Amino acid sequence: MVVTDYRTDEQAREIQDAVEPDRTSYRPVRVIGVLLILEVIGLVALGGYEFWRVDWRAINLGDPSQRAIEAAVFALFVPSAILTLMSALSFLFLRRRGWLLAAIAQGVSLAVCLWLYSLFQPGYVYPVMAYCILMILYLNSHDVRVVFHPRRNEAKQKLGGVL
Numbered sequence: 001m002v003v004t005d006y007r008t009d010e011q012a013r014e015i016q017d018a019v020e021p022d023r024t025s026y027r028p029v030r031v032i033g034v035l036l037i038l039e040v041i042g043l044v045a046l047g048g049y050e051f052w053r054v055d056w057r058a059i060n061l062g063d064p065s066q067r068a069i070e071a072a073v074f075a076l077f078v079p080s081a082i083l084t085l086m087s088a089l090s091f092l093f094l095r096r097r098g099w100l101l102a103a104i105a106q107g108v109s110l111a112v113c114l115w116l117y118s119l120f121q122p123g124y125v126y127p128v129m130a131y132c133i134l135m136i137l138y139l140n141s142h143d144v145r146v147v148f149h150p151r152r153n154e155a156k157q158k159l160g161g162v163l
Contacts, residue, residue, distance in 0.1 A: 030092060032138060035135065036084050036085075037088045039088075039131060039135065040084050043077050043081045043109075046128075070120050076112045076116075083102075084102070084105040103136065106132045106136050107136075113129045
């Protein structure tokens, strides 16, 4: 038995318009921008805390303590923090490259966390990894992707196609 759909083209368009309204909400994108700025603030605060915990005058360069090494290695988060700040500003100003910068920054942060975990197992790695994973999931949510990907109908109109 074959089931056919008896909707007309007009009915199909109405259903699609009900699912995807003409006006896109920019709220999720702005929320991601704020969350990315909070991530940068957290990384800077965590780096400052790790840096100030070490007594740098008592460091023996021949055999540095593990705490000193962890504080020095925390500098690997600097490129990630810069990318995250750039992506946060791009999200707040609704630039398309913000999504890609944010995805790269989260990947770099996760890579640094995994490397730090495999060598030193510092306690701060777990919340940073969890935050990065949640940000990647939020970046790939439908509400965020809709803002950065043009709709199919708009692309056809720009190319001169007839609807």
